[in-house]
Amino acid sequence: GAGVSQTPSNKVTEKGKYVELRCDPISGHTALYWYRQSLGQGPEFLIYFQGTGAADDSGLPNDRFFAVRPEGSVSTLKIQRTERGDSAVYLCASSLSNSGNTMYFGEGSWLTVV
Amino acid sequence: GENVEQHPSTLSVQEGDSAVIKCTYSDSASNYFPWYKQELGKRPQLIIDIRSNVGEKKDQRIAVTLNKTAKHFSLHITETQPEDSAVYFCAASHQGAQKLVFGQGTRLTINP
Numbered sequence: 207g208a209g210v211s212q213t214p215s216n217k218v219t220e221k222g223k224y225v226e227l228r229c230d231p232i233s234g235h236t237a238l239y240w241y242r243q244s245l246g247q248g249p250e251f252l253i254y255f256q257g258t259g260a261a262d263d264s265g266l267p268n269d270r271f272f273a274v275r276p277e278g279s280v281s282t283l284k285i286q287r288t289e290r291g292d293s294a295v296y297l298c299a300s301s302l303s304n305s306g307n308t309m310y311f312g313e314g315s316w317l318t319v320v
Numbered sequence: 321g322e323n324v325e326q327h328p329s330t331l332s333v334q335e336g337d338s339a340v341i342k343c344t345y346s347d348s349a350s351n352y353f354p355w356y357k358q359e360l361g362k363r364p365q366l367i368i369d370i371r372s373n374v375g376e377k378k379d380q381r382i383a384v385t386l387n388k389t390a391k392h393f394s395l396h397i398t399e400t401q402p403e404d405s406a407v408y409f410c411a412a413s414h415q416g417a418q419k420l421v422f423g424q425g426t427r428l429t430i431n432p
Contacts, residue, residue, distance in 0.1 A: 237418065239420075248411075248423055248425050251420070251421065254418055254419050262418065297364070308369065309366070309420060311356075311364045311365070
């Protein structure tokens with residue numbers, strides 16, 4: 207596709223439920239990133255994939271958060287036992303790893319935990 | 321790890337005037353400094369970036385300056401227009417880390 211695509215755009219879930227957020231990067235981009243953005247804040251790094259492997263998952267806040275990228279393209283961010291504090295916009299970005307760190311963001315998935 | 325501080329948090333200027341947003345970073349190994357513009361409910365969009373081998377970069381009304389010694393970089397917008405109103409984020413990274421660390425953002429308002 208022309209840009210980074212994220213689904214769903216909005217998700218409302220009950221506390222304790224399981225949520226999956228999907229990211230489809232720009233075609234040919236080998237690097238994929240997940241960020242979380244709370245209202246009035248800058249994006250906060252969660253995890254970075256180079257190809258299929260998680261090269262850096264140091265930003266995942268706890269073991270309720272997990273992400274996969276099994277074929278090196280689409281990625282899924284999974285959140286177990288959601289809490290109200292997980293409410294935020296989850297942004298995905300991708301980049302061509304051989305062009306430095308120029309990242310292109312998707313529109314985000316707005317998660318609300320009630 | 322890297323820490324990026326951004327100032328001011330809000331900035332209001334008259335249309336046609338210039339706006340300047342400043343950021344400082346902590347990791348001397350950082351070598352890439354992009355600026356993103358984010359309109360309400362939209363994705364962050366890259367507007368300009370600079371790498372540590374240059375001190376200044378300009379693209380039409382937008383320029384970025386970098387002072388590696390002082391570890392700070394700034395965004396300059398000249399001849400501001402109402403469509404420049406948005407939240408602007410600075411960020412920093414180095415090749416080894418790949419990830420970007422963002423500042424807290426500056427809400428820029430251009431008054432007609």
